[in-house]
Amino acid sequence: MTRIFFFLLVIGINLTINECFPQQTPFHHWTFLPGAYMDEIIGEASGETAYNHMIEMSGYNRDRLNAEYATTFLEARYTVERLKEYGIDEAKIDRFPGRQTWDGIRGELWEVSPWRNKIADYDDLRAVLASGSKNADITAELIWIGEGREEDFHNRDVAGKIAVTSGNVSRVHNLAVERGAEGVISFNSPRPLEGPVQIPWRGIRGDNRRFAFNLNAREGYLLRNRLLQGEKIKVHAVVEATMRDFELQIPTAVIKGTNPHSGEIIISAHLFEGYTKQGANDNISGSAAILEVANTLNTLIIEGRLSRPVRNIRFIWVPEFSGTIPWVKANKELMENTLCNINLDIVGLWLSRSYSHFCLMRTTYGNPHYLNDVMEHYYRFVGETNRESITSRRFSQFPNRIVAPSGSDEPFYYKIETHYGASDHEVFNDWGVQVPGIMMITWPDIFYHTSEDRPYNSDPTQLKRVIVITAAAVYTIANADDDMAINIAGETYSNASKRIGHQLARGLDELNQATPENFNHIYKKVRGYIEATVLNEKETLGSVLELVITDMEKVKQYVKTLKSGVEDMGKAHLVALEQHMQIVAGRIKSTPADISLSSLEKKASNMIPKPTGKVKENGYRGWTEAIRVLPEKFLEKYQYEDVEDTRELPRLTNGSHSALDIKKMLDTQLRTESDLKAIMNCLEVLKEAGLIEF
Numbered sequence: 001m002t003r004i005f006f007f008l009l010v011i012g013i014n015l016t017i018n019e020c021f022p023q024q025t026p027f028h029h030w031t032f033l034p035g036a037y038m039d040e041i042i043g044e045a046s047g048e049t050a051y052n053h054m055i056e057m058s059g060y061n062r063d064r065l066n067a068e069y070a071t072t073f074l075e076a077r078y079t080v081e082r083l084k085e086y087g088i089d090e091a092k093i094d095r096f097p098g099r100q101t102w103d104g105i106r107g108e109l110w111e112v113s114p115w116r117n118k119i120a121d122y123d124d125l126r127a128v129l130a131s132g133s134k135n136a137d138i139t140a141e142l143i144w145i146g147e148g149r150e151e152d153f154h155n156r157d158v159a160g161k162i163a164v165t166s167g168n169v170s171r172v173h174n175l176a177v178e179r180g181a182e183g184v185i186s187f188n189s190p191r192p193l194e195g196p197v198q199i200p201w202r203g204i205r206g207d208n209r210r211f212a213f214n215l216n217a218r219e220g221y222l223l224r225n226r227l228l229q230g231e232k233i234k235v236h237a238v239v240e241a242t243m244r245d246f247e248l249q250i251p252t253a254v255i256k257g258t259n260p261h262s263g264e265i266i267i268s269a270h271l272f273e274g275y276t277k278q279g280a281n282d283n284i285s286g287s288a289a290i291l292e293v294a295n296t297l298n299t300l301i302i303e304g305r306l307s308r309p310v311r312n313i314r315f316i317w318v319p320e321f322s323g324t325i326p327w328v329k330a331n332k333e334l335m336e337n338t339l340c341n342i343n344l345d346i347v348g349l350w351l352s353r354s355y356s357h358f359c360l361m362r363t364t365y366g367n368p369h370y371l372n373d374v375m376e377h378y379y380r381f382v383g384e385t386n387r388e389s390i391t392s393r394r395f396s397q398f399p400n401r402i403v404a405p406s407g408s409d410e411p412f413y414y415k416i417e418t419h420y421g422a423s424d425h426e427v428f429n430d431w432g433v434q435v436p437g438i439m440m441i442t443w444p445d446i447f448y449h450t451s452e453d454r455p456y457n458s459d460p461t462q463l464k465r466v467i468v469i470t471a472a473a474v475y476t477i478a479n480a481d482d483d484m485a486i487n488i489a490g491e492t493y494s495n496a497s498k499r500i501g502h503q504l505a506r507g508l509d510e511l512n513q514a515t516p517e518n519f520n521h522i523y524k525k526v527r528g529y530i531e532a533t534v535l536n537e538k539e540t541l542g543s544v545l546e547l548v549i550t551d552m553e554k555v556k557q558y559v560k561t562l563k564s565g566v567e568d569m570g571k572a573h574l575v576a577l578e579q580h581m582q583i584v585a586g587r588i589k590s591t592p593a594d595i596s597l598s599s600l601e602k603k604a605s606n607m608i609p610k611p612t613g614k615v616k617e618n619g620y621r622g623w624t625e626a627i628r629v630l631p632e633k634f635l636e637k638y639q640y641e642d643v644e645d646t647r648e649l650p651r652l653t654n655g656s657h658s659a660l661d662i663k664k665m666l667d668t669q670l671r672t673e674s675d676l677k678a679i680m681n682c683l684e685v686l687k688e689a690g691l692i693e694f
Contacts, residue, residue, distance in 0.1 A: 026384070026389040026391050026399075027391075027399070029381055029384055029385050029399060029400065030381070031377070031378065031381050031472065032374070032377060032472075032476045032484065032487055032488065032491075033472055033475065033476055037306060037475075038472065040300055040305045040306060041296065041300065041306075041468055041471050041472055041475070042400075042402055042468050044296045044299055044300055044305075045292065045293075045296045045464050045467040045468050045471060046292060046295075046296075046404075046464065046467070047292075047404035047407055047459075047460035047461055047462070047463035047464030047465075047467065048404055048405060048406060048407075048460050048464075049292050049295070050285075050288040050289050050291070050292040050348070050460070050463040050464075050466075050467060051288070051348075051404075051406075051407075051455065051458065051460040051463055053078075053082070053284075053287075053288035053291055053292070054280050054284050054285060054288045054348065054455045054458060055455050056078060057074065057075045057078055057284050057287070057288070058075075058278050058279065058280045058284040058454075058455065059454075059455060060454070061125065061126040061127065061277075061278050061451060062126075062278065063104070063105075063122075063123075063126065064103065064275055064276070066244070069103075069244045069245065069246050069275075072093065072249060073249055073272070073275070075271050075272065075284070075287070075317075076093055076249040076250075076251050076271065076317070079251040079271065079287065079291060079317050080092065080093055080251045082291055082295075083251070083253045083291070083294065086294065086295045086298055086299070087298065087302070088253045088254070088255065088294055088295075088298050088315075089253065089254050089255065089256050090252070090253055090254045091251070091252075091253040092251070092252060092253075093249050093250065093251050093252075094249075094250040094251075094252055094327060094330075095247050095248065095249055095250070096247065096248040096250070096323065096326040096327070096330070097247060097248070098245070098246040098247045098248045098322075099245075099246070100243045100244060100245055100246070101243070101244055101246050101274065101275050101276075102131050102132055102133075102203075102241060102242075102243060102276065103241060103242055103243070103244045103275070103276065104122055104126065104129045104131070104133070104240075104241050104276060105122075105240040105241055105242060106122055106123075106238060106239065106240035106241075107120070107121070107122030107128060107129030107133065107211075107213070107238070107239050107240070107241075108120070108121050108122070108236075108237070108238045109121075109128075109185070109213050109235055109236075109237050110235060110236045110237075111233060111234070111235050112139060112234050112235060112236050113232070113233065113234040114231070114232070114233070119185075119213075119215070119219070119223070119235065120213050120214075120215060125199060125451050126276060126277075126278075126451075127199040127200070127201050127202075127214055127277075127450070127451040128199060128213055128214050128215070129211075129212075129213060129214075129239065129241075130169050130170075130173075130184075130186075130202055130203050130204050130211070130212035130213065130214055131201075131202075131203030131204070131274075131276050131277075132203045132204040132205055132209055132212075133183075133204065133209070133210070133211035133212055133239050133241055134209050134210060134211055134239065134241065135239055135240055135241060136182070136183065136210065136211045136237055136238065136239040137237075137238050137239075138162075138182050138183070138236070138237050139234060139235070139236045139237075140160060140161050140162045140182045140183075140234065140235065140237070141160075141161050141162070141232065141233065141234050142161065142162050142163075142164050142185070142223070142227060142233045142234070142235060143156060143157075143158055143161045143162070143163055143164065143227070144164050144165075144224060144227035144228060145158065145163045145164065145165050145172070145176070146165065146166065146167070147165065147166055147167040147172075148163065148165035148166075148167035148168075148171065148172030148175060148176065148184075148186075149167065150175065152167075153175060153176075153179060158176055158179050158180060158181040159179065159180030159181065160180060160181075160182060161181055161182065162181065162182050162183045162184065162185060162235060162237065163176040163181045163183075163184045163185070164184075164185045164186075164220075164223060164224065164227060165184060165185070165186050165187075165188070166186070166187055166188055166220065166224065167186065167188055168186070168188050168202070169184060169186035169188060169202045169203075169204060169212045169214060170202065170203065170204050170205060170212075172184055172186060173204045173209075173210070173212050174204075174205075174206055174208070177208050177209075177210050178208070181210075182210060182211075182237075183210045183211040183212055183213075183237060184204075184210075184211075184212040184213075185212070185213045185215060185220075185223070186202070186212060186213070186214055186215070186220075187214070187215040187216065187217055187219065187220020187221070187223070187224070188200065188202070188214075189216065189217045189220075189450075190450075191446055192217035193217075194446050195216075195217075195446060195447070195450065195452055196216060196217045196218040197216045197217075197218055197451075197452070198216060198217070198447070198450040198451060198452045199214050199215065199216050199450060199451040200214065200449055200450050200451075201276075201277045201279075201449050201450065201451075202214055211237060211239045213237070216451075246275060248319050248322060248323040248326060249272075249319070249323075250316055250317065250318050250319070250323050250327050251271070251316070251317040252314065252315065252316050252317075253294060253314075253315050254312050254313065254314045254315070255294065255297055255298055255301065255309070255312065255313040255314075256308075256312055257308065257309045257310050257311040257312045257313070257478060258308055258309070258310055259310050259311070260311065260312045260337075261337070262310055262311050262549065263311045263312075263337055263338065263339040263546065264311055264312040264313070264314050264334065264337055264338045264339065265311060265312070265313050265314070265338070265339055265340055265341075265342065265474050265477050265478050266314045266315075266316060266338055266340075266341045266342070266428070266435070267290050267293060267294075267313065267314070267315050267316075267341075267342045267343075267344070267470065267474060268290075268315075268316045268317075268318060268324070268341060268342070268343045268344070268424050268425070268428075269283055269286030269287040269289070269290050269317055269318075269343065269344045269345065269424075270283045270286070270287070270317075270318050270319065270320035270321075270323075270324075270345065270423070270424055271283070271284070271287045271317040271318060271319065272318075272319040272320065272323070273319075273320045277449070279449070279453040280348070280453050280454050280455045280457070280458060281346050281347075281348050281349050281442070281445060281447065281448075281453050281457065281458055282345070282346045282445070282448060282449065282453055283320070283344075283345050283346055283347075285344075285346065285347050285348025285349070285458055285463065286343075286344030286345050286346065286347050286348075286440075287317050287344075288348070288463070289344050289347055289348065289463055289466045289467055289470065290315055290317070290344055290470065291315075291317075292463075292467050293315075293467050293470045293471045293474070294313075294315050296467060296471050297313065297471055297474075297475060306475065307479065309475060309478035309479035310478065310479055310480070310481070310549070311339070311477070311478040311479070312478070313474055313475075313478050314334075314338075318424055320423070320424060321424065321427065324424040324427040325427055325620050325621075328427050328428065328433055328619060328620050329618075329619040329620055329622075332616075332619060335428075335433055335434075335435055335619075338428075338435045339371075339435075339436075339477065339546060339547075340369055340371040340435060340436045340437065340438075340477065341425050341428040341429075341435050341436070341437030341438070342371070342375070342425075342437070342438060342440070342470060342473065342474060343423055343424050343425035343428075343437055343438065343439045343440070344439075344440050344466065344470065345423040345424070345439055345440070345441050346441045346442055346443070346445055346448070347440055347441065347442055347462070347463070347466045348442070348458035348459065348462055348463050348466070349442035349445055349447075349457065349458060349459065349462060350408060350457060350458060350459035350462060351408075351410070351412075351413050351442060351459070351462060352408070352410055352413075353446075353457060354442070354444060354445055354446045354447065354457070355444060355446070356413070356442045356443060356444055356445060357413045357414055357415040357442070357443065358379070358412065358413065358414045358415070358440070358441075358442050358462070358465075358466070359414070359415045359416075359417050359440070359441050359442070359443050360372075360375050360376060360379055360414070360415070360416050360417065360438060360439075360440060361417055361418070361419055361420045361425075361438060361439040361440075361441065362416070362417065362418055362419055362438060363419060363429065363436045363437065363438060364419045364429070364648050364651065364669060365532065365535075365536045365648075365651075365652065365665045365668070365669055366429075366431075366648050366649075366650075366651025366652045366665075367429050367434070367436040367437075367651060368436075368536050368539035368540040368542075368543055369436035369540060369543045370488050370489070370492055370540060370541075370543050370544045370547075371436055371437075371438055371473075371477070372438060372540070373488065373491055373492040373495050373540070374473050374476055374477060374488060375438055375440075375469070375473050376416050376495065377473075377491055378468075378469040378472050378473050379414050379416060379469060381400075382402060382412050382414070382465050382468060382469055383411075383412045383413075383414045384399075385398060385399045385400035385401075385402075386398050386400070386401065386402055386403075386411060386412040386465070387411035387412065388411070402461070402464055402465050402468055403461050403464070404459075404460035404461045404463070404464045405460070406460055407459050407460035407461025407462070407463075407464065408459050408461045408462070409461070410461075412465055418669065419669070420439065420441075423439050423441075425437030425438060425439045427620050429651075430620045430621060430647070431611075431615055431623055431647070431650040431651050432615060432616050432618065432619050432620050432621055432622045432623045433616070433619060433620050434616065434651075436543075440466065440469075440470070442462070476488075477547070480547040481547075481549050481550070482547075482548055482549055482550050482551050482554065482555055484547065485544045485545070485547040485548050485555050486555060486558055488544055488547070489541055489544045489555075489558060489559055489562055490562070492537075492540055492541055492544070492562075493537075493541065493562040493565060493566065496537040496540070496541075496566055496569070497569055499533055499537065500530060500533050500534065500537065500566070500569050500570060500573055501573070503529040503530050503532075503533045503573075503668065504529075504530060504573040504576060504577060506526070506529060507526030507527070507529050507530065507577055508526075508577065508580050510522055510525070510526050511523060511526060511577075511580055511581060511584050512584060514584065514588070515588065516588055516589065516590040519584075519585065519588065519590045519593060520593045520594060523577075523581050523593035523595070524593070524595055525667060525673065526577065527574060527577060527595065528663070528664030528667055528668065529664075529667070529668045530570055530573050530574055530577065531570065531574075531661075531664055532661070532664040532665040532667070532668040533570075533668060534566055534567060534569070534570035535657070535661060535665065536665065537566045538563045538566050538567070539654075541559050541562050541563055541566070542559060542563070544559060545559065581593055597660075600676060600677065600680075601660055601676065603680075604658060604659035604660040604663070604676055604679070604680055605658045605659070605660040605661075606658065607658055607659040607660075607680060607683065607694060608655065608656065608657070608658050608659075608694060609653040609655075609657075609659070609683050609686065609687070609692040609693070609694055610653065610654070610655035610692060610693055610694070611650075611653050611654070611655070611691065611692050612690060612691060612692060612693060614626065614689075614690050614691055615650075615691050623650070623689075623691055626689035626690060626691055627685060627686075627689050627691075630685065630688055630689060634685075634688060635685065638681040638682070638684045638685050638688075639678070639681055640678040640679070640681045640682035640685065641678065642674060642675035642677075642678035643666070643674045643675070643678045643679055643682050644666055644670045644671075644672045644673070644674045645666060645669075645670055645674075646682065648666060648669070648670075649662060649666065649674075649679065649682055649683075650686060650691070650692075652665055652666070653683070653686070653692050659676070659679055659680050659683055660676070662679055662683075663676050663679050666679070
């Protein structure tokens with residue numbers, strides 16, 4: 001009983017320290033970097049300059065000039081010109097073969113009967129003409145088809161007409177032209193009430209493409225109502241478009257460290273998301289922010305206000321995914337020397353206008369890394385010092401005010417969240433690359449992927465705060481020595497208790513929802529949450545060792561002590577979970593759960609996969625080719641459709657995790673539980689492909 005009490009006391013102390021500490025000491029804020037360094041970074045970082053970059057590159061949705069396709073795109077040229085102006089090393093554009101892209105030239109939609117009225121014009125707003133539209137010069141009658149579902153076409157003759165819909169333009173277009181329609185007008189919108197004048201960036205695909213126009217909800221409803229009232233409306237549609245060859249252009253630059261062989265940090269943002277769509281927040285904001293991060297750090301270093309870091313800091317501006325992939329593949333040696341990636345995607349939003357938070361999307365358990373805690377550290381600092389606390393109101397509204405001259409003066413709303421892909425950091429996180437990467441993002445964004453994604457919805461203050469967080473975090477890692485490694489490990493350990501505590505609370509709630517029929521299964525699963533998190537936290541602590549410069553043994557011993565502490569936390573939390581299980585068992589009149597391993601679990605616990613050198617031979621996703629060439633009969637025998645995330649599973653094969661550990665780590669991170677047999681089958685496939693060995 002004494003042992004149980006001790007374990008519960010440890011839990012209580014950890015939860016109290018980590019959940020209540022900011023509220024107990026709102027007057028104490030700390031950073032890894034000395035206060036004098038932070039003052040320099042905060043003072044030098046300019047949200048106004050970043051905002052001006054946004055205006056220069058995406059002040060409005062412009063028609064891209066033909067010459068840009070043949071030479072250099074405006075955004076790439078502008079970025080490199082600024083880098084050279086700032087005197088940053090190796091500012092250049094890396095170029096890779098592209099393909100072809102659709103380019104709109106003209107798109108006009110005129111009502112010709114019963115009135116003469118222009119409905120839409122590509123010269124006014126580029127989003128009105130759906131990408132993929134083909135040349136047309138047609139006069140036709142409009143017909144209303146509702147949402148444009150299969151059943152909406154019943155008893156409607158759309159042949160030779162232009163279909164008007166509130167449904168998705170691509171889906172409706174395909175159905176309509178199959179039935180002989182000349183084209184489609186859609187006013188589909190994800191936010192018709194919040195953004196009645198937004199036009200989403202949408203396109204059409206397929207061999208039977210004709211043309212489509214996108215209207216905003218306000219104009220679309222007026223047109224719909226006229227048709228529903230029985231008006232016969234004729235329009236004249238003129239479309240000119242072509243396909244253009246393009247190359248992938250990637251501006252890059254580097255702030256050189258004193259010992260580049262000790263590693264690099266790569267900061268990325270996508271400068272292009274296609275060549276017709278041009279979004280200010282998505283993602284010229286990220287591109288402008290890292291341009292100002294480069295300027296801020298370079299200025300401070302050149303002027304001697306910051307010492308030159310030990311490690312290189314590299315910046316890349318990419319076409320989203322399409323450019324990141326070939327760049328990473330072409331720089332395999334650089335990837336081996338890269339410690340981590342910080343990716344900025346959609347970061348400039350005026351937060352309160354979009355009911356948004358500035359979110360940190362962490363790495364997965366398959367890429368455990370101290371980067372998560374370094375980023376959280378600076379998020380917390382900016383967040384806690386840029387809000388008014390009632391306990392310190394006598395001293396200052398904001399304890400450390402980070403505000404741009406023309407920006408908002410509002411609190412910094414932020415969230416630390418689990419991993420989310422769908423941006424360029426996912427290329428770095430891939431099993432074939434193995435560079436841990438995080439993403440910074442403002443979300444939700446009510447202007448996302450619409451014609452309203454303009455600079456005026458962004459905030460110079462938010463940009464300044466983004467620049468401060470990014471610059472401070474990257475400089476902390478780039479200049480880290482043994483003492484900084486120890487400091488980062490210590491804070492990681494502190495945060496670990498909070499994360500393990502969260503999994504305990506989650507597990508307690510799932511146990512409370514259990515029934516006698518699934519009680520045993522639920523208890524095993526929620527124990528796995530704690531066990532998996534302990535594994536991840538220990539591996540995260542171990543990642544700090546890559547920062548050591550001088551005394552590896554000293555730092556190793558410190559990290560070893562912290563790992564032991566994490567194990568003790570896990571044991572204490574499992575004791576508490578077991579006590580709760582006993583109580584719930586009595587409550588639902590079930591026998592206490594049995595955690596002994598099944599025969600399959602025993603087999604899985606002895607199956608310990610280790611990756612081979614083949615994994616990284618061909619870079620990003622190259623490892624999937626080895627699976628594609630396996631015989632169909634073999635793949636039919638070892639099916640693994642019931643694995644929730646087949647990208648994360650391989651990343652967890654580190655030579656120490658068993659197949660059972662991998663299941664626990666997948667289930668802890670993901671919404672849906674993965675089948676153990678399917679996990680084992682997937683591992684057999686990876687083994688057959690020569691990607692792992694047992």
